[in-house]
Amino acid sequence: MSQTKVAPKEVGKPAKNFDVGSWLVPVIAVLVAMSLAAILMRLQGSNPLTAYKSLFTTAFGSAAGIGATLGKSTPLVLSGLAVAVGLRAGLFNIGAQGQLLSGALAAAWAGVTFEGLPGYIHIPIALIVGAFFGSIVAGISGFLKAYRGVHEVITTIMLNSIVMGIADYLASHQLREPDQFLTRTSEIQASAKMPVYAHLPLGFFIAVALAGAIWWILGRTTSGFRIETVGRNRHAAWYAGISVKRTVISAMLISGAIAGLGGAVETLGITYRYAPAFNLGLGFDGITIALLGRVHPLGIIPGAILIGGMRAGAANMQFDSGVAPELVDLLMALILLLVTAPLITRFFKNSSNKSMTSGWGS
Amino acid sequence: MKLLSKRNGYFLFAILATAFFYSKDGDITTSVYATGAAFALPLALAAMVGIMCERTGIVNIGIEGTMLLSAFVAFFVSSLTQNIIIGLICAVFTGSMMGLILAVMAVSWRMDQIIAGTILNILATGLTSFLYVQGKTIPSVFQAIEVPVLSKIPFFGPVLFIHGALTFIGIAIILALYVAIYHTSWGLRSRAVGEHPSSADTAGVSVARLRYINVTIAGGIGALAGAYLSLELVGSFERGFTAGKGFTALALMIFGRWNPLGALAAALFFGLAQAYANQLMIDQVVNIPTQFTAILPYVMTIVVLTISAGKVRPPAAEGQPYEKGQA
Numbered sequence: 001m002s003q004t005k006v007a008p009k010e011v012g013k014p015a016k017n018f019d020v021g022s023w024l025v026p027v028i029a030v031l032v033a034m035s036l037a038a039i040l041m042r043l044q045g046s047n048p049l050t051a052y053k054s055l056f057t058t059a060f061g062s063a064a065g066i067g068a069t070l071g072k073s074t075p076l077v078l079s080g081l082a083v084a085v086g087l088r089a090g091l092f093n094i095g096a097q098g099q100l101l102s103g104a105l106a107a108a109w110a111g112v113t114f115e116g117l118p119g120y121i122h123i124p125i126a127l128i129v130g131a132f133f134g135s136i137v138a139g140i141s142g143f144l145k146a147y148r149g150v151h152e153v154i155t156t157i158m159l160n161s162i163v164m165g166i167a168d169y170l171a172s173h174q175l176r177e178p179d180q181f182l183t184r185t186s187e188i189q190a191s192a193k194m195p196v197y198a199h200l201p202l203g204f205f206i207a208v209a210l211a212g213a214i215w216w217i218l219g220r221t222t223s224g225f226r227i228e229t230v231g232r233n234r235h236a237a238w239y240a241g242i243s244v245k246r247t248v249i250s251a252m253l254i255s256g257a258i259a260g261l262g263g264a265v266e267t268l269g270i271t272y273r274y275a276p277a278f279n280l281g282l283g284f285d286g287i288t289i290a291l292l293g294r295v296h297p298l299g300i301i302p303g304a305i306l307i308g309g310m311r312a313g314a315a316n317m318q319f320d321s322g323v324a325p326e327l328v329d330l331l332m333a334l335i336l337l338l339v340t341a342p343l344i345t346r347f348f349k350n351s352s353n354k355s356m357t358s359g360w361g362s
Numbered sequence: 363m364k365l366l367s368k369r370n371g372y373f374l375f376a377i378l379a380t381a382f383f384y385s386k387d388g389d390i391t392t393s394v395y396a397t398g399a400a401f402a403l404p405l406a407l408a409a410m411v412g413i414m415c416e417r418t419g420i421v422n423i424g425i426e427g428t429m430l431l432s433a434f435v436a437f438f439v440s441s442l443t444q445n446i447i448i449g450l451i452c453a454v455f456t457g458s459m460m461g462l463i464l465a466v467m468a469v470s471w472r473m474d475q476i477i478a479g480t481i482l483n484i485l486a487t488g489l490t491s492f493l494y495v496q497g498k499t500i501p502s503v504f505q506a507i508e509v510p511v512l513s514k515i516p517f518f519g520p521v522l523f524i525h526g527a528l529t530f531i532g533i534a535i536i537l538a539l540y541v542a543i544y545h546t547s548w549g550l551r552s553r554a555v556g557e558h559p560s561s562a563d564t565a566g567v568s569v570a571r572l573r574y575i576n577v578t579i580a581g582g583i584g585a586l587a588g589a590y591l592s593l594e595l596v597g598s599f600e601r602g603f604t605a606g607k608g609f610t611a612l613a614l615m616i617f618g619r620w621n622p623l624g625a626l627a628a629a630l631f632f633g634l635a636q637a638y639a640n641q642l643m644i645d646q647v648v649n650i651p652t653q654f655t656a657i658l659p660y661v662m663t664i665v666v667l668t669i670s671a672g673k674v675r676p677p678a679a680e681g682q683p684y685e686k687g688q689a
Contacts, residue, residue: 040492092476150667153423153476157609158660165657173651284484291477326492333488337481340473 026292026339030306033334037327046323054320059309067199071270073308075100075279077207078262079286080293080300081214082255086152087295088218089251090231091145095156096259097283098163099137103130103260105167107267108274109175111188122191127206127264134260135253137163142252146245152252160283168276175274184275194269203265208301210258215297227251259283281329288336307332384517394637395521400529400595402626402633404429407532407587408611409618409625410539414580416620417543418573419556419679420468421475424460424482425584426608431486432457432588434493437599441498446593449500450528453589454582460486461581465574472683483608491601503597504528526594528586535583540622552576556677559684569684584608606660613663619674628666632659 038048059069079096086093093099107130114122141155172183194202218224229237230247238244263279271278285307293300307328314325383391408425415422432453440449460482467478504526513523543549551572554562559569587607592599611625614632618624639655642648 092480094480144664144668144671148668148671150664150671153480154609154612154667155664157606158664161606161660162657162664165653165660169651169653172653284487287480287484324492326488326494329488330492331488333481333485336484340477340481 029338037331051317051321051323055313055317058313058316063199068312069309070204071201072311073304074203074207075262075266075282076304076308079283080289082259083286083290084295086255088231089227091152093255095159096286098160099134099256099259100263100283101167102137102163103134104263104267104279105274106130106133107264108185111192112186119191126192130264131257131261135257138252138256142249146248185273187273201269203269211297288332292339392520394641398634398637401636402629403532404587404590405611406626406629409615411580411584412612412615414576417556418552418576421681423479427483427486428457428460428584429588429604429608432585433592434490436589437592440500444501450589454585457585458578458582461578465577469570469573504594528590528594559679617666
């Protein structure tokens with residue numbers, strides 16, 4: 001994380017986010033959330049210490065555990081990154097979930113259908129197909145926002161449910177595994193499975209590299225500057241001659257592509273097929289992770305690893321202490337509540353005193 | 363009032379269509395309309411939450427979470443105490459607290475209101491899925507009450523006057539809210555705060571106080587919508603129980619132009635569409651996969667918003683925190 005300190009050219013506040021004080025807020029939020037959850041566990045009659053010990057030794061205690069943690073973290077880094085890119089453009093993309101699902105299903109389709117390709121061609125193709133479909137789903141919201149003024153929060157939420165319905169339908173009809181009762185696709189070809197190097201999943205490195213690339217694009221390129229400017233003040237951006245409509249749509253396309261890639265990586269690296277029960281909640285976790293990471297492309301990585309570790313250790317924790325794995329959902333919600341309260345006031349308070357996401361129109 | 367207005371046209375169309383269906387098959391039409399009304403009520407009530415908040419300038423997208431957590435509390439407290447009235451009271455209290463939290467975030471902390479609402483939604487999802495226990499039951503749901511005399515009217519009786527207690531409370535709240543918004547000083551003040559808070563402030567209305575009060579009461583109404591689902595319409599609770607109804611309600615609020623009766627009409631249309639889709643499936647007239655009927659409300663919401671966007675005008679100060687002394 002040493003390079004994160006050198007971001008002098010970055011517009012506005014993000015560069016300042018990496019002083020000690022601002023890092024304290026997420027850390028304290030995580031600790032307080034864990035204490036609150038411990039009280040709830042106590043009330044349910046479980047021992048929180050056993051639960052947390054089991055959770056973290058499973059997640060970080062062994063090489064295999066760390067591998068599983070990084071595997072779980074990969075889609076979280078990507079969905080967090082997707083939400084962060086949207087927020088940078090002043091768009092609240094709650095639809096990472098739907099975009100991720102469509103990416104996961106599309107990658108499964110590409111992984112099953114294309115035959116006889118070598119891995120170094122098959123895997124990139126399947127990843128691109130996943131990113132493409134994720135980007136289309138997000139693009140609908142971007143287009144409606146830019147040209148019809150429909151608020152992206154509503155359309156992305158609606159599209160989450162729509163995508164889930166359609167994916168469910170396709171997985172139980174056209175794309176269903178032949179001669180199988182379960183609603184799921186066939187297993188992808190061996191050539192589409194992403195390799196694991198000594199417990200370390202390839203997908204994680206792709207995700208981290210992409211986070212670095214996005215950080216560079218937002219901070220150092222003209223397109224990144226456009227996105228940041230539109231996010232900070234739409235009217236000023238328009239006045240400066242930036243096409244707000246085009247920027248909004250392209251930000252949504254990028255955001256959706258990243259989320260779709262998250263789903264594709266999950267399919268090709270972890271699940272090897274698509275089933276409706278997979279991928280649940282990954283996109284929503286992205287919101288918490290993006291805000292926990294202070295909407296910084298690199299800041300989301302530690303948050304994603306923390307949450308990924310909890311997800312990886314949850315099953316074992318239930319075995320050891322009887323605490324339901326949904327504890328992680330509760331922790332995420334508490335963390336989100338605690339981390340946003342002081343953060344958002346600072347991050348989104350722009351000079352015009354107007355809230356960025358006001359109203360349903362404009 | 364113009365006799366040939368667009369609105370009257372819609373009314374006439376609705377009446378003619380109903381009469382046509384009724385003449386073809388009275389019993390089925392009546393039952394479809396009664397089901398439609400039952401589907402519409404939680405949506406209409408949730409839309410009232412949105413109207414109450416937005417008329418004072420607070421965007422509340424946490425309705426979904428408010429409904430979910432209240433439905434949860436209503437069900438599990440009823441199950442624990444074996445008394446649905448206690449469950450209902452606890453649910454309304456929970457909903458009001460959710461409203462209060464939103465008010466603290468939006469008014470006092472001046473947070474982005476969309477994010478504040480999303481926090482409520484994620485919090486409700488997290489709490490309900492962690493605390494959810496399988497296999498609990500409640501003693502009974504709110505049983506249907508037949509209003510004397512009125513329920514005997516053909517068609518209108520079964521559709522409007524045979525429902526559980528929560529339905530009647532809900533309808534009363536919707537009508538009361540309509541009167542209150544347009545014909546009381548509270549309503550005038552609320553609208554003023556939502557349109558131009560600094561003018562209202564100059565005239566001596568406490569912007570922050572009114573926003574706090576309205577958002578908190580609205581939370582209680584949202585709780586009623588949630589409790590209606592778990593204690594009257596369905597009688598159970600599952601994870602993700604509210605299934606996007608809180609968001610659909612926001613679209614209905616916009617479609618109804620922030621007017622309680624408009625939102626009620628939109629909710630009825632929506633509820634009826636769903637009831638008809640169900641009936642068509644039962645009759646095997648059309649074979650739509652269940653996944654497609656399930657996504658119908660969401661598709662319709664997007665279509666409605668796409669059509670109506672730009673043609674409707676939300677309260678002017680919506681979504682903006684107010685600071686004393688600002689222009």
